Amino acid sequence: MNNHQRSFFFNVDWVTVLIYLALCVIGWFNIHAAVFDENHPNILDFDTQYGKQFIYILSALVIGTVILLLESRFLSALAPAFYVVTVVLLAVVLVAGRNVGGNQAWIDMGGGFRLQPSEFAKFATCLLLARYLSATNVKVTDPKSFLIAGGIIFLPMLLIKMQPDDGSTLVFCSLILVLYREGLSVYFLIIIGLLATLFISALLVNVWFIIIALIAIVALLLFMFGRRNRKFVASLIVGLVLSIGFIFCVKPLYYHGLKPHQRVRIDEVLGLSKDLRGVGYNQNQSKIAIGSGRIWGKGYLQGTQTKYAFVPEQSTDFIFCTVGEEWGFAGSVVVLGLYLFLLLRIIMIAERQRAPFSRIYGYGVASIIFCHVIINIAMAIGYMPVIGIPLPFISYGGSSLWSFTILLFILLKLDSNRMGMNYA
Template sequence: MNNQRSFFFNVDWVTVFIYLALCTIGWFNIHAAVFDARHPSIIDFETNYGKQFLFIIISIVLGVVILLLESRFITALSPGFYGVTVLLLLLVLVIGRNVGGNRAWISMGGGFRLQPAEFAKLTACLLLARYLSGPNVKVSEPKSLAIAAAIIGVPMFLIMLQPDMGSTLVFLSLVFVLYREGLSPYFLVIGFLFIALFVTAILYNPLFVILVIVAIGTLIIFMFKRSKKVLVTILTGLAICIVFVLSVKFIYNNVLQPHQKVRIDIVLGIKSDLKGKGYNVNQSKIAIGSGKMWGKGYLHGTQTKYAFVPEQSTDFIFCTVGEEWGFAGSLVVIGLYLFLVLRLIMIAERQRSPFSRVYGYGAASIIFFHVMINVGMTIGLVPVIGIPLPFISYGGSSLLSFTILLFILLKLDSNRMGIV
C-alpha cells in the first residue's frame, strides 16, 4: 500500500500531462501530414499514423515500467547502457541501412528500424550523471573535465562517422550540464565566440577578419599593457583565433558535405536555391505563413495535403502545426515545450541526489536543443540538420528514447526524499 501511495503521489503528474499532450498533438499532426484517403482511420496500422499510435502505447507502457523500477537499478547499470549503445553505434557503421545519405539505422524487420544515435544521447546523459556525481569529481579540474568530455565525445564521434551532423551537434547541449556543475562561464563565451568567428570567416574575406581581430587585440593589449599575465593570455588567444579563422575555409571547402555547405549558404543569405536545397525550408515557411492566426483547420492544409513539404511527418512536422493550427496553435506547442523545459529544470534543482540533478539538467538540455533547432530550421533561422521534434515527430526510436529520457527523471524525482 505504501509503495502504491508513493507511486501515485510522488510522480510529477504535471510533467506526465505535458508529455501526453505533446504525444497526442504529434499523433494528430502526423495523421494530417501523411493522410491517405484510402486509410482514413487514425489507428490504421498500415499507415505511419497508425504505427505512431502503436509507438505511443508502447512508450506509455515503458514509462510505467520505468516508474515501477528500483532507482538504484538505473544508476548502477548506467555504464552498461552506455557500453551497449557504443557497440550499436559501431555496428550501425558496418550493417546499418543508408537513409537520406546517413548510415544510421539498423533494420529490425517488419518495416521497423532502430536508430542507435537516439538512445546514445540518453545513455551519455546517464553515464555523465554517474561520473559527475562521484566523489572528488570537480568539473573545474582538467582531469575531471577531460573524462566528462570523453563520455560526451565517444558517441559524438561515432555518430559523426555515419555521418549524422544533427545528432552529433545535440551532444554539445550537455555543455550546459557541465556549466551547472562548475564549468567556468568563460567556456560558454569562448564557444559562442568561435561560432561567431566561423560565420564571419564564411561571410567575409578571412584576411579582413584577421585584421579586425588583430586590431581588437592590440586595443586590449594597450589597455592592459602593465599586466604580463594578461598580455600572454591575449597573445595566445589571438594566435588561436587567427589559426581558427584560417582553418574555417579549409573545413568549409574540404570537410563539410556539399549539401551541408549549401544549407549554410542559404541560411546566411549567401545564395538562394528555392528549387534545390532550399526547397524544403521555403515550402515550410510558406506553409507556416499561410496558417495565419488560427490556421486552415485540421486536414485542410493545402501545403500539407498536397505534399509540398518533404519529410513533413518527421523533421518538418512543425510546419503542419503552423499551417493547420496557425500562430495560435504554434504558440500553444512552443508554450508546452517551454513549460516542460522549465519544469525539468525545477525538478532537477529540487533533487537531493547529485546524480538526479545532473541527469535532470541533461534531459532538459537535450530536449531544449532539439526543440530550438527543429523549430529554427522549419522557419529558416538555422541550417537544416535533420533532428526530430521531441514527442511530436514520427518515429519509434525518437519517441521511445525521449520517453525513457523523461520517465527516468520522473522516477528519480519520485524518490528524491531518499538516497539515490
C-alpha cells in the same frame, strides 16, 4: 497501500506527465494531418503512419509506467551496462545497419520495424555521465575528470558521425551545458561562442575587415582595463593572435573539411547561394507553409502545402510546418509554450534533487530536449541547415518517441524517490 505504491502515486511529477501527454497528442494529430490519406481517413488505421504512431504512444506509456515502477538504485547501477549496450549497437549499425536517407543508422528488427540506436544512446550517455560526475573526488575543473567526461560524450558522437548522422552528433554537443552546471568555467562557453561567431563571419565578411575590427576591440580593452594588469594584457594579445590564426583556417576547413552537400546547405542558410528548386526546396516550402497559416491557421486537415505534399519529410523533420500552417501563429505559440514549460519544469526538478546523480541527469535531459527543439524549429524556418533531427514527442517515429520517453521518465522516477536518495 504500501510505501512504494504511495511513492508512485503521490511523488510523481504529474504536471510534467501532463505536458508530455499533451505534446504526444499534438504530435499524433499533426502526423495525421501531415500524411492524411483520403483512402484511409480513420486516425486509428494501423496501415498508416498516424495509426502506427498511436501504437508507439501506447507502447511509450507502457515503457514510462514500467520505469516508474523500477527501483531507482538500478538506474545508477546499470548506467555502465546501458552505455556499453548502446555503444555496441552503434558499432553494429555501421557494419550491418540499413541505410535510410543517406544515413546507415538503422537496424532492421523484422515486420517493417526499424531501430535507431543513436536515439537510445542519448539517455545512456546521460546516465553514465551523471554517474561519473557524481562520484566522489570528481570535479569538472580537474583536467583528468574533464577529459574522462568528454570521452563519455565523445565516443557515441564519433560512432554516430561515422553513420553519418550530423543532427544526432550535434545534439550530443549540448551536454557541454551539463559540464557548465557542474563547474566548468563560463569562459569555456564564451570561447566556443566567439569561435562560432568568427567562423560564420569569416564566411560572410572580408577577412581583413574582421582582423581590423578585432584589433580595434583589443586596443579599446587595453586602453580601458589593461594599464596595470599584465596578465590581462598578455591574455588579450594571445587571444588576438589565436583568433587571427583561426580566421585564416576557416575557409580551408570549410571547403576541404566538409562534404559538398553539407556546404551547400550551410551556404543556403547563410545566403551565399539560392537554390529554391534544389537544396533549398525543403526549407522554402516549409517557410511558405508556416507563413501561410498566419495568425489562426487554415484549420485541421485544411493545409494546402500539407495536403499536396509540397514539403518532403513533413511527418518527421518538418512536422513543425504542419503546426504553423494548420494552427497558425497561435498554435505555434502554444507548442513552443509547452516546450518552454517542460524545460523549466525539468530544470526545477533537477535543482530540487538531493542526489548529485539525479541533478546531473536532469540537466542532461534538459540539454538534449532543448537542443532538439531549437535545431528542429530553426531548421523548419530556415535559420539552420537541414540536418534531420526529430521534434521531441511530436515527430513521427517509434525510436524517437521511446527514447525521449525513457529519457524523461527516468528523471521522473529519480524525482519521485528524491527524499530517499542519498547515494551518488
